[in-house]
Amino acid sequence: MKTIIVPTDFSPVAINAMNYAVDLAQQIDASIMLLHVYQIPVTYNNSDIPLPFMDIGELERINKERLADLKREVEHISAGDLKIVAEVRLGELVDELKAICLSAQPFAVVMGTKGAGFVERLLVGSSTLSAMKHLPCPVLVIPPGASFKGIQKMGFASDFRKDLQSTPAGFIKDWVKMFGAVLSVVHVDEDKKPGTVVAVEQNASSHPLLAELSPQYVVIENPDVESAIHEFAETNNLDLLIVMPRKHRLLDSLFQKSHTKDLAFHSHIPILSIHEED
Numbered sequence: 001m002k003t004i005i006v007p008t009d010f011s012p013v014a015i016n017a018m019n020y021a022v023d024l025a026q027q028i029d030a031s032i033m034l035l036h037v038y039q040i041p042v043t044y045n046n047s048d049i050p051l052p053f054m055d056i057g058e059l060e061r062i063n064k065e066r067l068a069d070l071k072r073e074v075e076h077i078s079a080g081d082l083k084i085v086a087e088v089r090l091g092e093l094v095d096e097l098k099a100i101c102l103s104a105q106p107f108a109v110v111m112g113t114k115g116a117g118f119v120e121r122l123l124v125g126s127s128t129l130s131a132m133k134h135l136p137c138p139v140l141v142i143p144p145g146a147s148f149k150g151i152q153k154m155g156f157a158s159d160f161r162k163d164l165q166s167t168p169a170g171f172i173k174d175w176v177k178m179f180g181a182v183l184s185v186v187h188v189d190e191d192k193k194p195g196t197v198v199a200v201e202q203n204a205s206s207h208p209l210l211a212e213l214s215p216q217y218v219v220i221e222n223p224d225v226e227s228a229i230h231e232f233a234e235t236n237n238l239d240l241l242i243v244m245p246r247k248h249r250l251l252d253s254l255f256q257k258s259h260t261k262d263l264a265f266h267s268h269i270p271i272l273s274i275h276e277e278d
Contacts, residue, residue: 001029001030001031001083002025002028002029002030002031002106002107003030003031003032003033003104003106003107004021004024004025004030004031004032004033004106004107004108004109004110005033005035005097005100005101005104005106005108005109005110006018006021006032006033006034006035006109006110006111007035007036007037007093007097007109007111007127008034008035008036008067008070009036010036010066010070011112012144013112013113013142013144014111014112016112016142016144016145016146016147017110017111017112017141017142018034018070018074018110019077019147019148020110020142020146020147020148020270021110021140021142022074022077022078022082023147023148024110024148025078025082026078026081026082027148027150028107028178030107031082031083031084031085032074032082032083032084032085033084033085033086033087033100033104033106034067034070034071034074034084034085034086034087035086035087035088035089035096035097035100036063036066036067036086036087036088036089037088037089037090037091037092037093037096037097038059038060038063038088038089038090039090039091039092040056040059040090056090060088060090063088064088067086067087067088068086070086071084071086093127093131094127094130094131094134094135097109097131097135098134098135098136101135101136101137102136105137106137107138108137108138108139108140108272109131109135109137109138109139109140110140110142111127111128111131111139111140111141111142112128112141112142112143112144113128113141113142113143113144128141131273132243132245132271132273133245133273136275138171138272138273138274139272139273140270140271140272140273141270141271141272141273142270143268143269143270145268146268146269146270149239150179150239151175151179151181151239151240152179152180152181152182152239153181153182153184153236153237153238153239153240154175154176154179154181154182154183154184154238154239154240154241154242155183155184155185155186155229155232155233155236155238155240155241155242156172156183156184156185156186156215156241156242157186157187157188157229157241157242157243157244158185158186158187158244159187167244167276168244168274168275168276171274172213172242172274173212173213175242175272176213181239181240182215182216183213183215183216184215184216184217184218184232184236184238185215185216185217185218186218186220186229186232187217187218187219187220188219188220188221188222188225188228188229189219189220189221189222190222190223190225191223218232220232229241233269234269238269239269239270240269240270240271240272241269241270241271241272242271242272242274243271243272243273243274244273244274244275244276245273245275
């Protein structure tokens with residue numbers, strides 16, 4: 001059975017991501033693993049030596065009770081149709097997720113785009129962005145307010161000027177077929193280089209993705225990658241955008257915040273982060 005890991009810090013955006021994961025799990029017949037990873041809060045004495053802010057055992061008990069309550073809530077909203085496990089761990093979130101991914105090989109990790117801490121509110125969630133970049137399993141990021149209504153339209157942000165051999169075609173094919181979705185492969189030409197459209201068409205024609213999925217290939221001339229992708233996703237009502245964080249710098253630009261504009265993806269479109277094949 002497929003397993004979906006749902007990390008939670010009990011914040012509203014984490015609960016929203018959990019609800020999305022529950023609906024997704026019910027559609028694809030997967031189980032849910034609720035995970036809460038905590039660190040020991042510390043205070044400092046006059047010698048700048050960190051001291052535990054509260055008893056470790058008491059902190060663990062509180063976290064287990066909160067997660068157990070959340071598990072009961074999921075069991076209630078899913079009417080007992082899902083297999084659900086809950087686990088509390090002490091450590092760093094991304095480190096613990098990486099260990100679970102390597103051992104359990106989950107279908108996906110489903111996370112919210114913001115957490116409860118002040119650092120997460122300043123940007124998009126340092127833990128979420130780190131997970132997208134470093135976890136060996138797929139990471140599905142759910143923006144605030146997004147709800148699962150099926151996945152009928154997928155977009156894949158790709159750079160066809162680079163070698164396509166490492167594109168995880170099999171993985172993308174499985175997701176598209178699983179949901180019966182239509183796939184659009186989007187390339188943003190920042191420099192408007194001559195011949196880009198022809199190069200894309202030539203590379204695409206030799207890519208195994210075409211043979212089975214017959215995706216729509218789109219080239220957008222725009223110096224602003226995030227704006228171009230965002231506009232395409234919104235205009236075409238995408239249900240999911242797939243990115244490869246190690247191959248495409250789109251991930252950083254999507255989650256970058258400046259003084260003049262908010263996050264490009266402040267909308268409702270979930271992002272699936274996957275890594276290239278070896």
